[in-house]
Amino acid sequence: MANDAPWSVSKSAELYQIRGWGEPYYVAGESGQVEVHPNPNVDRKVNLFELVKDLRGRGLELPLLIRFSDILADRIKRINESFAKAIAEYNYPGVYRGVYPVKVNQQRHLVEEVVEFGRPWQFGLEAGSKPELLIALSAMQDTGGLILCNGYKDYKYIETAVLAQRFGKTVIVTLERIEELDIILKVSEQTGLRPLIGVRAKLTAKGVGRWADSAGERAKFGLTSSEIITVVDRLAERNMLDCLQLLHFHIGSQISSIIPIKNAMQEASQIFVELAKMGAGMKYLDVGGGLAVDYDGSKTDFHASKNYNIEEYANDIVYAIKEACEKSKVPCPTIVSESGRAIAAHQSVLLFEVVGTSDVVSIQLGDLQPNAHPLIKGLHETYAGIALKNVQEAWHDALQAKDEAISLFKFGYISLRDRAEVERLFWCCARKVGQQLKRMRFVPEELRDLEKILASIYYCNFSVFQSAPDCWAIDQLFPIMPIHRLDEEPTVRATLADLTCDSDGAINDFIDRDDIKHVLEVHDVKDTEPYVMGMFLNGAYQEILGDLHNLFGDTNTVHVRLSESGYHVSHVVKGDSVSEVLHYVQYAPENMVEKVRMQAERALGAGEITIPQMRLLMRNYEEGLANYTYLTVDE
Numbered sequence: 001m002a003n004d005a006p007w008s009v010s011k012s013a014e015l016y017q018i019r020g021w022g023e024p025y026y027v028a029g030e031s032g033q034v035e036v037h038p039n040p041n042v043d044r045k046v047n048l049f050e051l052v053k054d055l056r057g058r059g060l061e062l063p064l065l066i067r068f069s070d071i072l073a074d075r076i077k078r079i080n081e082s083f084a085k086a087i088a089e090y091n092y093p094g095v096y097r098g099v100y101p102v103k104v105n106q107q108r109h110l111v112e113e114v115v116e117f118g119r120p121w122q123f124g125l126e127a128g129s130k131p132e133l134l135i136a137l138s139a140m141q142d143t144g145g146l147i148l149c150n151g152y153k154d155y156k157y158i159e160t161a162v163l164a165q166r167f168g169k170t171v172i173v174t175l176e177r178i179e180e181l182d183i184i185l186k187v188s189e190q191t192g193l194r195p196l197i198g199v200r201a202k203l204t205a206k207g208v209g210r211w212a213d214s215a216g217e218r219a220k221f222g223l224t225s226s227e228i229i230t231v232v233d234r235l236a237e238r239n240m241l242d243c244l245q246l247l248h249f250h251i252g253s254q255i256s257s258i259i260p261i262k263n264a265m266q267e268a269s270q271i272f273v274e275l276a277k278m279g280a281g282m283k284y285l286d287v288g289g290g291l292a293v294d295y296d297g298s299k300t301d302f303h304a305s306k307n308y309n310i311e312e313y314a315n316d317i318v319y320a321i322k323e324a325c326e327k328s329k330v331p332c333p334t335i336v337s338e339s340g341r342a343i344a345a346h347q348s349v350l351l352f353e354v355v356g357t358s359d360v361v362s363i364q365l366g367d368l369q370p371n372a373h374p375l376i377k378g379l380h381e382t383y384a385g386i387a388l389k390n391v392q393e394a395w396h397d398a399l400q401a402k403d404e405a406i407s408l409f410k411f412g413y414i415s416l417r418d419r420a421e422v423e424r425l426f427w428c429c430a431r432k433v434g435q436q437l438k439r440m441r442f443v444p445e446e447l448r449d450l451e452k453i454l455a456s457i458y459y460c461n462f463s464v465f466q467s468a469p470d471c472w473a474i475d476q477l478f479p480i481m482p483i484h485r486l487d488e489e490p491t492v493r494a495t496l497a498d499l500t501c502d503s504d505g506a507i508n509d510f511i512d513r514d515d516i517k518h519v520l521e522v523h524d525v526k527d528t529e530p531y532v533m534g535m536f537l538n539g540a541y542q543e544i545l546g547d548l549h550n551l552f553g554d555t556n557t558v559h560v561r562l563s564e565s566g567y568h569v570s571h572v573v574k575g576d577s578v579s580e581v582l583h584y585v586q587y588a589p590e591n592m593v594e595k596v597r598m599q600a601e602r603a604l605g606a607g608e609i610t611i612p613q614m615r616l617l618m619r620n621y622e623e624g625l626a627n628y629t630y631l632t633v634d635e
């Protein structure tokens with residue numbers, strides 16, 4: 001494609017890497033708008049921009065989280081089919097029974113859908129805490145899926161799990177710490193029931209990247225080899241070795257390279273075989289989570305990506321287990337995996353609107369006044385002289401003039417008006433220097449940040465802390481792009497700022513083909529039309545980790561399902577109102593109204609406010625409490 005060809009949708013697709021991270025669900029449509037193909041097996045698509053309009057028409061304002069149920073169904077299908085294929089390919093004499101780790105996204109509608117869509121494969125649930133076990137027990141009413149119990153456990157947690165085994169469920173309690181063995185033995189004694197027990201092994205094979213410490217000797221969870229031996233011996237003493245049926249490991253989340261997975265599989269398969277040989281009733285090998293999501297679409301082992309696909313993952317797991325078991329003539333286990341991110345990430349997209357911009361691009365040069373301060377005169381000259389051959393020198397001059405103006409101002413030698421003029425001129429110089437850089441083959445180190453400095457700030461109607469906490473907490477990258485105008489060239493370079501008054505409430509890192517970029521290509525915002533952007537693949541972990549910084553609450557959420565006639569909205573979960581959020585922090589909105597009313601009455605009595613003014617204030621106050629916590633569009 002020639003560079004001077006007119007802008008096109010396919011150029012946008014390439015720019016935002018949508019094929020890399022979006023396929024097969026999200027595509028840049030010919031209309032210039034993002035289209036969603038929630039079910040890749042049927043030829044039916046939803047225009048995301050039109051959907052937003054539609055939902056707004058029903059009073060569901062942005063920011064809006066849309067969950068595409070069909071994508072969730074497809075993810076579950078994909079992982080199950082990949083394992084089924086690998087099992088067939090290697091003639092594996094066993095089955096796959098996946099589980100969904102509830103912690104990844106506990107929202108009821110989503111968990112219910114996981115159970116619904118997972119039914120054909122007897123897909124189960126994994127609990128990482130007592131509350132999550134309670135969710136799993138109620139959600140899995142009549143399906144044959146496994147319920148796995150991980151996390152720190154107390155007596156009640158284990159007792160509940162063991163009792164629930166009695167109503168026809170396979171509930172397995174996995175020991176994460178050796179101390180839990182005593183508890184489980186006590187539960188068994190007190191209830192007279194034989195528990196199903198698993199052990200989590202601390203592997204020496206580590207993952208990579210941020211969650212590498214989930215494995216290895218210093219890992220928070222898991223039993224060392226000698227602790228596993230202790231478990232075996234103590235169970236054997238009580239004639240309970242047949243209760244030990246599952247081996248589990250988890251080497252971390254978002255394992256971007258297949259190599260650590262292969263290594264872990266070898267180590268874990270061998271532990272499995274040894275346990276079986278020692279007489280444990282080994283039936284399940286649970287390979288944990290870690291299956292990564294390609295957030296930047298680069299298909300590399302970069303932390304925001306992955307260098308393998310689900311099929312390769314399933315093949316490697318099935319192969320490693322089969323090889324180890326056959327070599328030792330140990331029966332092959334049921335294979336369990338606990339993929340969370342890979343199941344939940346794709347189905348949701350957060351949509352938000354740009355509500356304001358600030359940029360240095362539109363600052364005007366202005367005329368030079370004859371009696372202007374020498375610094376201002378100098379900057380005008382600098383500006384006029386900027387050319388390709390002297391960019392660096394001109395940039396130094398501009399920087400120096402700006403610094404000097406600030407010093408002079410501090411000692412009272414120049415006025416605020418002159419200081420402002422110097423600032424404006426500085427930005428004009430920076431812009432002109434920036435324009436020269438585009439023509440330079442080699443950009444000097446000190447000028448490389450200029451694009452970032454010159455970038456506009458797009459203020460967006462959402463909270464990073466509520467909707468994408470991992471952007472802030474662990475610098476996670478999510479694909480972000482406008483969902484319309486893709487047939488227009490995005491000429492502005494911007495960073496994003498959210499509504500909170502926290503300087504961390506911003507997004508300055510974006511996916512890029514190689515590494516990351518610090519500005520995003522966006523369109524200029526028109527007064528006549530909203531500019532709507534999407535943050536994609538954020539269905540895993542973000543909702544529950546989100547917090548109420550500045551009291552921005554949960555966003556509006558809808559579930560969209562394909563139907564014969566297009567799509568229908570199957571659930572609407574209204575975002576928090578201000579009142580609800582205030583309740584979380586122990587306020588009683590009714591009392592607040594009363595207190596404000598009394599102050600207004602007093603002001604009325606003193607003649608400081610009129611009756612219509614008071615009525616307006618009280619109406620705003622009461623409506624404010626009932627409304628969405630985010631900005632609302634003016635009527």
Ligand SMILES: *Cc1c(COP(=O)(O)O)cnc(C)c1O
Nearest residue numbers: 250253254289290338339340341
């Ligand atoms: C968090 C967690 C998972 C899910 O991991 P993903 O990387 O999201 O697939 C699975 N198992 C355990 C024990 C976990 O702690």
